[in-house]
Amino acid sequence: MHFYPLQIGSIPKHQFYGQIQVFTINAFFGWFCGNQKVILLQQIFKEKLMEESRLQSKFEGGVLPIFLFCLWAPLLLTITLSLAFPFIICTVIRWVCDNSIIGGKHYRFKGTAGGLFGRWIIWFLLSIVTLGIYSFWSTRNQIRWVIENIEMVD
Numbered sequence: 174m175h176f177y178p179l180q181i182g183s184i185p186k187h188q189f190y191g192q193i194q195v196f197t198i199n200a201f202f203g204w205f206c207g208n209q210k211v212i213l214l215q216q217i218f219k220e221k222l223m224e225e226s227r228l229q230s231k232f233e234g235g236v237l238p239i240f241l242f243c244l245w246a247p248l249l250l251t252i253t254l255s256l257a258f259p260f261i262i263c264t265v266i267r268w269v270c271d272n273s274i275i276g277g278k279h280y281r282f283k284g285t286a287g288g289l290f291g292r293w294i295i296w297f298l299l300s301i302v303t304l305g306i307y308s309f310w311s312t313r314n315q316i317r318w319v320i321e322n323i324e325m326v327d
Contacts, residue, residue, distance in 0.1 A: 234272035284322030
């Protein structure tokens with residue numbers, strides 16, 4: 174193998190820069206052509222996009238509640254020895270539902286911490302008795318309970 178005085182690894186420097194130029198040109202044209210296609214599609218389907226924009230989904234929650242939650246939730250779990258877990262779950266899900274618009278519709282979480290607490294204790298004890306095997310079903314049951322307690326407002 175012949176080594177050139179200016180090389181990067183086993184690739185001569187002039188070949189390396191040539192490969193970089195080809196890659197850069199391809200990336201630029203791919204990006205440019207991709208953007209032109211998107212602009213063309215937006216112009217062609219502008220009316221369709223405007224019609225569908227009424228049904229867009231968005232989240233309107235801010236950063237401050239998330240920051241405050243990250244401060245008080247671990248503290249509350251520590252103080253209550255994790256007995257406040259259902260309350261925290263319900264609080265977070267209620268906040269997410271109150272700040273979400275899905276398909277142009279508002280949603281509300283009607284579940285309560287008391288409603289989840291009894292189920293959570295049973296699921297927790299069954300997970301301990303079955304050495305963690307029931308935790309798969311308890312996770313599924315918790316998700317099911319959450320979904321059953323979300324209702325459309327609009």
